[in-house]
Amino acid sequence: xxxxxxxxxxxxxxxxxxxxxxxxxxxxxxxxxxxxxxxxxxxxxxxxxxxxxxxxxxxxxxxxxxxxxxxxxxxxxxxxx
Numbered sequence: 001x002x003x004x005x006x007x008x009x010x011x012x013x014x015x016x017x018x019x020x021x022x023x024x025x026x027x028x029x030x031x032x033x034x035x036x037x038x039x040x041x042x043x044x045x046x047x048x049x050x051x052x053x054x055x056x057x058x059x060x061x062x063x064x065x066x067x068x069x070x071x072x073x074x075x076x077x078x079x080x081x
Contacts, residue, residue: 029047032057042065043066050080052080053080
């Protein structure tokens with residue numbers, strides 16, 4: 001059996017790293033699609049311009065297969081190149 005996730009610790013770590021605003025932006029995008037009745041099953045919400053590159057929900061979002069959305073090159077710290 002896998003260990004339960006410590007969401008409180010994850011949240012604290014995200015805030016320390018400065019990831020919290022981006023995570024909230026992604027959650028707003030998910031909620032907006034859910035409100036429109038769009039099925040996100042098996043898909044990632046991808047921003048037209050990546051949040052790490054200065055994008056936002058206002059720039060637009062799209063649904064993509066996880067393999068396509070997560071296939072961009074990354075630096076050693078996990079951020080996009």
